[in-house]
Amino acid sequence: MRTIDLFISRVCIARCIIAAMWTRRRFIFKVFVLTISLLICLAIFLSKFVFPVPKLSDTEISRYQERNLTPNVDSKGTPILLWWSSIYSNIVDDVKTFGTVQCRVTNNRTLRNNPDSKVFIFYGSHFEPYDLPLPRHKNHLWALIHEESPKNVYILNHENTITLFNFTSTFQRHSNYPITTQWLKCPDWLWETTFMVSLEEKNRLRNIEGLAPILYVHSDCHTPSDRDSFVAMLQKYIKIDSYGVCLNNKKLPESLRFRGSMVAMESDEFLKFVGRYKFSIAIENAVCEDYITEKLWRPLRVGSVPIVFGSPSVRDFLPNNHSAILVQDFRSVAELAQYVEYLDTHDEKYAMYLRFKKRKIKNNFLQDILRKRDWQASKDCKTFRTKHNSFIYGFEEFVCKEMHEFERYMNQTGPRFEKKIASLLHYNCPEPKRFDKLGRYTVRDREWLREWTDARYEAVVMWNLYSNNRTVQPDVFVQMVKSEKEKYARNIHKLKI
Template identity: 45%
Template sequence: MKFQVRCFNIILLVLLLILIYFFFYHLRYIDDDGEPIGTVYITETRGRLDKSILTDYVKDKEDEYFSAANISVPILVWWTPFTYDTGSYTRCNNNNQARCFISNIRKYRDNKQFSAFLFYGTSFRLYDLPLPRHDHEQWSLIHEESPKNNYAFSFESIMNMFNHTATFKRHSDLPLTTQWLASIDDLLDQTYLIDVKEKTQLQTTENLAPIIYIQSDCSTPSDRDLYVKELMKYIQVDSYGGCLHNKDLPENLRNPVETMEHDEILKLVSKYKFTLAFENAICTDYITEKFWRPLKVGTVPIVYGSDQFQDFLPDNHSAISMLDFTTPELLARFIHELNVNDTMYDSYRHFKLYQIISNDTLLARTMSERKWGIHNDRVRGNFIHQFECLVCERIHKTRQDPTIKYQAKFDDYGCPPPTTFDKNGEKLERSGNWYRSYEFTRCQLEVFHELLDQKNYSFTEKDINNAATKRFAPSFRRNEFLR
């Protein structure tokens, strides 16, 4: 009987705690006038969200609702809808002083408490910006994606427009370089580790190549497929994705977004000795799952991406840089050599075999200091919330002390022009279709800033493109070195 009573009391306590949690969770989404505000849609694997969530919400309000809303804390507005939050209060790092109201409704700009815009880089458009910009407004950029998504941030004139940044660059205000790595433990885990002798046997018993390549984005600024196609002349590469396809994945693993961390994909990669970790665009600190996945499963990555990727390795000898070889043929020779020398091969897996991370690496320091998590970390949250809090806390500081100024730097994103390869796999500068796209963006930005200088804020996308085309086409006709 006592046991039953105790169980009953425990169940009641649990139910009470759940009710308390949802009560306070609900309070976060209550406006100052007591009206429920809306739902927050923050996910890390983002699907296509319907903007009608925002437009329908605005329709139900009077014109002066947003400007007259009784809000007593700084207002931050996502100009480019990203979280699809119609409005909520947030408190950062349990800091009662750093409290802000965050919304994706642009009309809150008219409220006296409005302080900053938040922009998601992929959706940033020159013809759709809050212009003219008012002196008290601060602009904030979050862009964890590749420069392929938007070349505008590769130019200093645009980066100078921002006050706060969260990008993959280590020098950003909120560095997202490790956005695809959950923890250091993932790199030390031996769940998928396969002995080198077994890997060698698998090349015969399962007809595996020394190298695996899984890519389905076949038109990229890095032009990686041109290089891989040449590499394939000198060494066998099993290509499972849509690009240079020569080997089939099981049907349930063919969606590259949904299966990139699938257990069966990890098991497949672990069977190979080497993985081509070639990014879709080349920029310092742009590092994705292509880099981390082979390290997590005990396969040696061959890297083409960040020119400083070594800073984020578990130690100084755990990956191979494609750029260390002048041609694909020379890289293939080296891989052939490692493929038949177990000792040399395992020297690249020392960190994994002995579960040791060099304490002085930038990777170790970054992961120890990182305040956010991935895979919907319930304890630390995600980098989106951390970015909102960074801006919120800085806004409070500038309100307390107007002499404090924040200014983004070119190196908070700025990426080099895209390159390509010739028929022999040797790098070509200032050439190729993606270089043309980069240069056309330069022309667009020249037009954009001239319009701002003229205080002309009513231009359209067509206006910018037409003016940019007139500058772009003659320039490229003069440059005969372009293909």
């Protein structure tokens, strides 16, 4: 009996030990799972907000990248559109059908000498003047697409460069496939009221919470448009809340701060933040015909009256003639400040600038552009439906059809068919200037001109290489540009003597 009791007691002790060990193991397992989960959450947070993965560019273009497509091995005979300086960050190789024609779109450079390669497409921001697909055969067409600031690639401002291309897609209305309204992702934005703040609330924020009448948010300082100098002059006459790195005098909320990505500035939170202000500075970083970005469209979307400087012809694209304040309409920065103060204290006059939000867009030119464009950049558009969700794909279709038309004429007998050649009208960016003491953009400045003029020598060297079917290494190209610049200086010196 005693033996049985001893056995039972030992079994009970063993079960208790096993149960304790199991409970402890479960506890350890739970701790392990919890730790792994926390580490994963931390990694996601760091990747999204603290150390975001860099994108192709800071523009919307990076959002239009196509999915990774399986290369077409059975596409012999299909004309190839070869992205030489590609806008895509992934491998692209696909046969696309555009109505009754087909083209193989790829960024596989090994196909350069393929007899089916007909068009070479260059993305402006990645254009390298020393790395061209040479020799260029008589049936090769070159196409350029560039939506970003001209200050990123000054060489395109010069005739030796722009005339290399047969087709262009730029912010200029005179380009073959203009994308002036690229930053107006959705025409519905012009009458959207989601992020608007009532005039009563804006006045309360001005009077009770001390908000300035004008908002300025820029972290790209020292730009060719000299906007920081203008804003600094304007600040002497009227209060401006500056949240960016440039002329900073206020801190952005933590969640909206710039960390190498524009994502925060595209969020609903930021749009509501901008909507609280009566006026927003909308000065581009470069002064070019038709160069218009989100700096204009964002305040129009949220109901903050934009104070605009950039394209001399920006009025052509406004919803109506009373929807923005144009710097060029004033004789001095002091006169501009006086007018803004007047609107700030006269609600009925201020409200006139927001009438277009009630679907009162009287600009037929703008409506015609939006009606004709075959792309949009937002799935939220309800009023307008287009063929493409990106102007990149629209340009590929345009170039493909133009190439087929060119091939058709080349194969016919009769009058000689002239290739289309781009001109400076396709990329109209004059030399940069500075604002004078009154706030007029008229001063020629050697510092601002340096990059613009240096690009002229680059264009000359590039043309010489192109004419001789040569490509060189980057360091050799730099040295050739330096020599060209010195030669020009010597010639000028001789003329003076």
